[in-house]
Amino acid sequence: MSEATSATANPLPLRDRIKLPRQQMPEQEAHERASNFREVNLGFTAELARQEALRCLHCAKAACVQTCPVGVKVREFVELIVAGDFAGAAAKIREDNALPAITGRVCPQEDHCESGCVLRKKGDALGIGYLERFVADYEQRAGLRQKPSCPPTGKKVAIVGSGPAGLSAAGDLVMKGHTVRVFEALHEIGGVLVYGIPEFRLPKQIIREQIDYLRDMGVEFETDVVVGRTITIDELMEEEAYDAVFIATGAGLPQFMKIPGEHLNGVYSANEFLTRINLMHAYEFPKYDEPVFDVRGKEVAVIGGGNTALDAIRSALRLGARRAYLVYRRSEAEMPARAEEVKHARAEGIEFHLLTNPVEFLTDGNGWLRGMRCVRMELGDPDPSGRRRPVPIRGSDFELPVAVAVIAIGTTANPIVQSTTPGLDTDERGYIAADETTQRTSRRGVFAGGDIVTGSATVILAMSAGRRAAKSIHQFLSTGEW
């Protein structure tokens, strides 16, 4: 207990705080939510939030802050919750995080803030994500707003892409007094938050509110602009007089498996399946015009083990699939998905086919999918990612009858910006080469960050790249030095 201090508003002695159980997130019943798209988690009440906040040991060396990619001052905002100052807590989070209602919902806290929590050694970590979400939702309900306090600098920054990296950078830059305009290729702001993450995990209304907040701060948005096609980076700088550009175009082209039958009707990329459902509201067809394969009463498989795979299979279940399979070639320990999503998916009745890999999509003879030929896998020696490499077991082939298969095995770099921006260096995989600290590219005044630099990662890692870029852009605009 030596690393903790008790000089706080918290009335409980440390030994009592440890005894408090982690408060459970209220959620829709599994059997109920499995057939609707409403949010699974319902959020803490003020009382639950206070109860949970009381558990914080207020560590002197706050590992939760050090392990947060954007450095949210967890200890301080939790302390403000204990003191009942929810508005103060919101302002505290805003110092480091422009999208708290979003990260409070989709961040893999177990890999970041909660991983370092001392309480975890004794039992369950502090529910930092739940508390962040509570504070952010309180801020929204109370209509709290912060405005940039810096005088306008007269400098213009163009941000390409309105996903987490772009929005995070926009929030920081507008606070510094710069004019910020975000260009989005799709018709709705939010990037992967809108087309990728389903309503039941991150309601569109929440995203709209967070974006309205940025708009109120002065961030400008323009949809229907595919930078590289509608206008190039050079044109933005030369003709529209932007002093700096931040490229945050996100994850790119969906990868396919290169196995027979991938062109059969019923085989989707996760991006397409989720875009139809999330961005285009296919689950509300025919009220909305965009359809998606009618899976009611059918078997559906999603291939992959990440958050995208879980989002896709849980969406299929909600669309009425009779059976919903998650097919993953490694074991559960290697799944990159958030722990809470795995737990929720199991409770909803998703069937996990672990150590299983499809080798062929089978046709019904008329061009439609009728099943997958799969092979069982076993784990061999570690691969370059440090995870044990899955190896097919000879003679273990079997058929899994499915009407729809969704491939969620990752993406490759989208080439549109790179191929239309002379002098912009890329790495061997086609991602934009950018400095890890300054996010500077090979082009003066052009910065890049998020998935278009690193390949597929998480919302919070993209946001941290956005923050680093904003800091670096501000420095560039202030000094003019490159």
Next chain:
Amino acid sequence: MFRILDARWLAPGIKLFVIRAPRIARKHQAGQFVIVRLYEQGERIPLTIENADAPKGTITIVVQSVGKTTQLMNSLEAGEGILDVVGPLGKPSIVEQVGTVVVIGGGVGTAMAYPTAVALKRAGNSVISILGARSKEFVILEREMREVSDAVFVTTDDGSYGEKGLVTDNLRRLIASGLRIDQVMAVGPIPMMKGVADLTREHRIPTVVSLNPIMIDGTGMCGGCRVLVGGESKFACVDGPEFDAHQVDFDILMRRNAMYRAAEQRSVEEFHEQGCPRISEPAGSTRPTCDEGANA
């Protein structure tokens, strides 16, 4: 909101729109397309850019009534607006001086072929155009194609105008005449493009087709528009829409384009029963009406 400045019928069910879209107009090159979304509940569909006028900040697109969205689009008039227009998308046509090029437009495909014909002519090629349609009233852009072509042949399925038959009959005759054809460019219904590809493959004439698969974002993100070209998956929106006709698997394309037929049918039926869906738009803008109905 993108304002419609002019709207007129080219043929039954085929309408031309001049739309204010300055950014797209500036950047458009032959072979590219736009994606439109008409209203909040609408789907995104790819549409041909027939022409662009950068100084005026306008693009011209041609739409054939097929499903609910295109029927609704074709009920719009000048002065009304379209919620989203994004582009220009896809790679521009590769335009080189090769000698003699035969440009084939089938039905509404002529609208996509036209700007490429213009560019090919401008690049110093001899351009021979073949326009195919069901019957006389469905022949579109004939005058425009004549202006940029050294010769124009028209074929109709029923013989009501030009020669009776298919564009491939005409192409076969051109080949048989001994004319040296250096390249063929074909845009139209999939069976037509397939027929052209089969014919020119025999005669080893390099041939380009512009494909029209189902598409959502148009920027490579969703992969819905994937087509099998030379045994490899290609995305029509970023790798195309133009491909080497001799490498394209047209059967898969045709099958994939039929994937949502039942849903499309349901949408069209409800559209006809219930009339126009409520189109929510920002205040001050007009709302499409159904006065014209669907002409298809």
